[in-house]
Amino acid sequence: MIPVKFSRAIAIALLAATTALTTHTFAQAQELVLGVIGNSKDQVQPYTPTSSASAGSLYNQLYDGLTAYDSKGAVVMELAESMTPNATLDVWTVKLRPNVKRHDGKPFTADDVIASIKHMMDPANNFVVSSQIDFVDPVKIRKVDDLTMEFTLKRPFGLFANAFADEDFRIRAISDDGSVTGTGPFKLDTFTPGQEARLSRFDDYWGEKPGFDKLRIIGFRDQQAVTNALRGGQIDVAYSVPYTDVPALTKDPKLKTVVSGTTTYPIISVRVDMPPFNDQKVLEALKLVVDRQQIVDNAFGGFGAIANDYLGNNTACPIPSEPQRVQDIAKAKQLLAEAGKSNLKLELVTDGAFAGMMEMAQLYAQQAAQAGISIKVRRLDPATFLNRWREWPFLISLTSGPYETAALAALLPGQGENATHFDDAEYNDLAKKLQSTGDLAEQCKLVTQLQAIEYKRSGDIVAAYPENITVYRDTVSGLKPDLYGRTAILFGGVTVKK
Amino acid sequence: MTVDSQNDNATIGIFARLQPLLARLLQGGLTLLAVSLLIFLAARALPGDVANMILGQSATQEQLDLLRVQLGLDQPLWWQYLIWLGGILRGDWGTSLSNGQPVADLLALGVRNSATLSGVALAVMLPLSLLVGVIAAQLRDGFVDKVFLGMSMVANAVPDFVTGTVLVALFATTVLHVLPAVSFIPPGDSPFSYPDALVLPATTVIIPGVMYLARLVRVAVIDVMATEYIQTAELKGLSPSRILFRHALPNAVAPIIPAASLVAAFTVGGVVVVEYLFAYPGVGSALVDAVTNRDLPVIQANVLVIASAYFIFNLIADSFAQRDEAAGQRQSKA
């Protein structure tokens, strides 16, 4: 008898305790809380080899680039005021924006730029993406005055402003005490890698200032945790959400959505230098089995457009005139039979690190099965996957960045990201021309030609161009669509009302 | 004579009590050493290393090789282990290979958060299991008992991630919105400042723990109540509550202590899944993260902490068990 009363008392006490612990919102007025997937390898200084959403979100607030891509994909000046080449495109004069202040109160000068670029290009610093600016000769950057520099390049290079617009090449500065500082819209208060960064608005910022005082970037373990935190009101903005979560999130009247483009998306890649993929017929068959609309609808929840086996939906240039590939199982079977590979058995590996990867892999395996290709999907942990990067014959890889940098890093021989081992004489030739022209119309013509070659011969099966979805609470206003998926981290003019 | 022998007994008593303790501590030290060596070898046997993880997919072979030299990963395995061990013996946990932060700092954060979670969970779990177990035993074969047995079977069947997911759906995202679905605790703050963030992860640990232990308590109480000793006591006319609390319960506790220690150790080590699920920033999350990053010093530090906690819980439980055994012998002799 006594025990029964006991348990009832406990039940009541527990109930009372639960009610007392009402949802605790730790966001305060004028503070915006951003949720991203945290990466414990993040550092405050921007020249780290790792790129992660959490690091990108932080760097975007602390640092500026010489140039940048605007939200419609055009290259605009940031810390630089102008970039002028000589006639042969091998000497560039860079003038800096005047009156830019650093977070430590000092003026931003050419010395900061030169020191930053030297640091980036020193091999000892492991800044792997520096190969994208390997046309720069770090010892031949001459300081003309505090706001002017002259770059004498190793070879003529026309895409100078584009190359520095890549987010990896933001410029940092070093304070007198040796700490790293920046010029961006926010100053850093505290930082715990992968978990949290607290920032305050930098009131001397040269550009459009954010409409709130404090920013907190919280790093979560995975996408689902970010989504849950948004639903629970712990964060105001989710950097991105899984496609399958969008229907549930849009049901909540307090949540709003911005659909943006993105340059970061998964693709299926094969090594074109080894059998069976070095056979053009097999490669063509693998591209013909794809039901692209199904991948857009079922792997990306309908948020995206079908793709045509070339990278770069986000160039400002006309698309190549090649016909859209559509699923053709009969043709694929016929090609495989002609190649003598009717019963292909393949293993498709992925680390599933990016939304849509596992989904795309499974759908593709299912579609390929219709043509008699048996594909086993295998999910690996990231280190295991990276350990044999460029060795996997058949994988889900990731492309990231604007066409000029991403495609060339993935498709030119000897580049770190060339997982397909693509080495095409015509492509290499056109790529070289693209890099050494300063004429925009000419650049566009070359990009279109390059994409046409990818469509025909590259080892990348690009099934869909997914979109980036940012979901935020209705207390936030001013977030804008962005071609590069940066909606959640561009805070110029953004306000918070709580 | 009498005095002498008593003195002798006392001395022997102290030795008898101290020696096993010292032996156990020594064994514990050796166990930890073995664990650290095994973990070191296991982590190094994993495909891929921290250089792969830091440099990512853009890296060339030369860049990877350079970074490995910078991180000392090119040294012979035994040398790397000895360097690490030497550091530990001097109280130096080293620095994280993936972000250069001192391991001690990272560890302090995780230990504080995990200890809080485990502590809260155990503080609720242990008394609750005794209570539930005794109630079920008292009401044996009754409705409450049957409901309890059914629930315990289900609770033990369901893995932690399922319990957690269901709790999240019930209290955080789908049905009610009263508790946070993810337990974010800012690195500088104490978990007690965010009690609501502790509720769901702790409950996820408590439910299966209580259901497992209470079941053992129930069986033990029923067994003890069926013994001649208790039946004699009943015949003597002792009150049921006196029989339960003075005679049955102490005897029922002994057999469940090893299991309770396992649950305690499991709670400490097993918070991994729960921490992962709720993104709770503790030792388990840190370990998963470090394994993913192949960050050896961080893996080692977190494993040592988990293993030590396990060892301590066992030591406590074993000494309890020995004391109870001795007490039981004395009682049966008397």
Place this chain on the structure above:
Amino acid sequence: MEMTLTTHQWVRSRPVSGWWRLWASTQVRWGVILLVAMTVLVVIGPFVAPYDPAAPVGKPYAEPSAVAWLGTDNLGRDVLSRVLSGGVYLAWMAPVSALLSVVIGAAVALVTAYYRGWTDLVLMRSLDVLLAFPGILLTLLCVSVFGPQPILLVGLVVLTLMPGVARVIRGAAIPLLDREYVLWAKAVGTPGPVIILRELLPNVSSPLLVELGLRLSWSVGILSSMSFIGYGIQPPAADWGLMVSENGTGLGTQPYAVLAPILMIILYTIGGGLIAEGAARVMARTEGKA
């Protein structure tokens, strides 16, 4: 003297042969019926599934409809077909893992409990090392090196569960060493293995069966947890644990994709749990009489 011994042995051997008494227990009967029903379902499930479990039949997370009775999952595949096809691996891996854990664990426990001394010390400390070794690292290591082979997964479950069984059974066996019949058997020079088998084993049968029931549940739990964290059965194979993780994000939108596999896991384990529990009760009753 000799008379006592024979009588004693006769009394001890009686409960072991009482299969009918086991069957008489309602719980055991229901448990067996449930397990048989689940096994039948799992075996014929793939043949009666309305769709290919790997093929999309509609939009992701579509609610239940005439086309898909339990709705669709994260990829637009039929949840019902996947549930029907998703128990094949668990159906054999879980019982095998549980049985091996209990058999090996009990053997280690009884031997160490009886002999004490160095065997005890070395074996129990090795188990400590094993227990203190984080399971996630072991899983990650083995699966990364050897790939997610079913046999390997079974081995990992056994390694995870066995030390726990050993500890509990050892705890139950040690008090028995002071019992008169054990002391007496020792005194008349009965060999150790015989004492372990005839005197210790029957007397730990009750905790042993409870352990078997619990470990069966836990095997299912661990195996589905492995699938959940991505190191178990590989997609696109249908597997209940995998389904929970794949569709976890859709819990708010399409809960059936998560709840259906969870229900299957629960039903499966209740079968084993009922059998073990009924058996333990029968044993307890019989021993009580003896």
